[in-house]
Amino acid sequence: MDEKIKELIDVSRDYGKNKSFVIAGGGNTSYKNEEFIWVKASGSSLETIDENGFVSLSRAKLKPISTKNYSQQSAEREAEVKQDLANAIVSTNGNRPSVETSMHEVIDYPFVVHTHPTNVNALMCSKNAAAASKELFGDDALFIPYTDPGYVLFKKVATEIKLYTDKFGKSPQIIFLENHGVFVAADSVTEINELYEHILQNINACIEKALPSDDALRFESPLLDQIQTLHPGFTNFLAKGISSNLIHHFVKDASTFDKVKTAFTPDDIVYCKAHYLFIPEQKEPLDLIQVAKSSVANYLEINGYLPKIIAVQGVGIIAVEDSIKTILNMLEVYTNILKISFLSENFGGPQSMTAEQIDFIDNWEVENYRRQMAK
Ligand SMILES: [Zn+2]
Known part of the structure; x- marks a missing residue:
């Protein structure tokens, strides 16, 4: 097995087994080289993922998705995009690629780890999400206001990444999605871990009152x-x-x-x-x-x-x-x-x-x- 795919499996399992990052099989990860992208299959779980849990796709065939003209009607458009996604598949192992595949493709780093951490979502699902992320992360992070998932969200993220890259001369490594979660991207898994640590340190420093215990108490009704x-x-x-x-x-x-x-x-x-x-x-x-x-x-x-x-x-x-x-x-x-x-x-x-x-x-x-x- 390719060394990089092994690293992808390891980082996926690391975050997948940590309940404060990944709840009930959510989140997805990817690795890409020049030619191909390996992205988590829809419905497979990060915690137990192995090489069969990823779908590999041709990046050359994924690229046109961001510029192509699709139907204005949402259900039709999603079906068209889904077809283009299916056409880009190299190997599926019988799976369907994650619905967030195009988003992984457009993030310009080899490793991408997308999760919905509880403490990140405390910020992302708050009234001050935009202002507080700006205050805490400045230009280190890109904040995307809530957008309907699917192609519309992908287009929004692609556009914002381009604006960010033009402005700062590099692609963003932290992309916050309001009422959703975070994408973290880097050249190496080590750097992914460092970025997540940085994100959580900053957020946790703002938390004044600790959570009440969620240890099970007797339920009677x-x-x-x-x-x-x-x-x-x-x-x-x-x-x-x-x-x-x-x-x-x-x-x-x-x-x-x-x-x-x-x-x-x-x-x-x-x-x-x-x-x-x-x-x-x-x-x-x-x-x-x-x-x-x-x-x-x-x-x-x-x-x-x-x-x-x-x-x-x-x-x-x-x-x-x-x-x-x-x-x-x-x-x-x-x-x-x-x-x-x-x-x-x-x-x-x-x-x-x-x-x-x-x-x-x-x-x-x-x-x-x-x-x-x-x-
Ligand atoms: Zn997500």
Whole structure:
């Protein structure tokens, strides 16, 4: 095996196994030489990746994607880009390349490690994301305001990289994406590690109040055994409840829960959907079940789908899905939402995705494919 691919596998696993960088199989990595780029396959997990987890593509065939004229209509355009991406594939091992492949291609360094670290996203999903990243990193980093994923985001990043390169005479090595994460790029893996250390040191220096513990506490609610009765759509579904000091901080009442009731990033939506349901406390268990029933029905009417994350006031969080693997991923992703929200208070408070941004993701075929793969 090529020495560089071995380095790519090692750096992918290093970040992949670190829960503060990579949640539930997110993130992607790449290595490129003059001719080819090896990029993580969609749906494969960094933690356990080997050479079969990457797709190799021809860079000459990827290049025209940034300048070609595609359809103005978003679904059509994504399909056209997907086809061009498929045409550039050299070897797939039966996989589909990461949806962020073109972005990796346009970043002018051999190694690229893209992750969604909790503490970076505390900054990226905050009200002061733009101003605070400027203050902390100056011209060392490129900040990209939230843009719908897919071709539009890629074009935006490509344009901004060009402007940056023209101005500073070198390509940016740190690219922050608002409500998403960070791309770190370098000539070597050592330098990637140094850059990540630099990023986290700067961000962590701003964090004044430590996170409440997320060690598991006992979860007890009559709702847990009754999930299947709340709605016919839940028949045959599984449910798992969790609790911790961190969770208690947010399920105190409806207003504390406001700060974690909506997704922060497209990845949150892939796993947990965009909106999270809050069930207010009731004295009698039967009342609680009644209130939960009508809340679920109301949620379905507003959103068009059933809730996956249900918060019970003063108690904890319940995740509902059809497999335990998916439920555990959801709980991991949702716990991360709580951490991001808490830590974002150091940067002006949380900034969730808007209704418009959420709609785009809900209608995006590529993410639906990832959802299937994640199962
Ligand atoms: Zn990402």
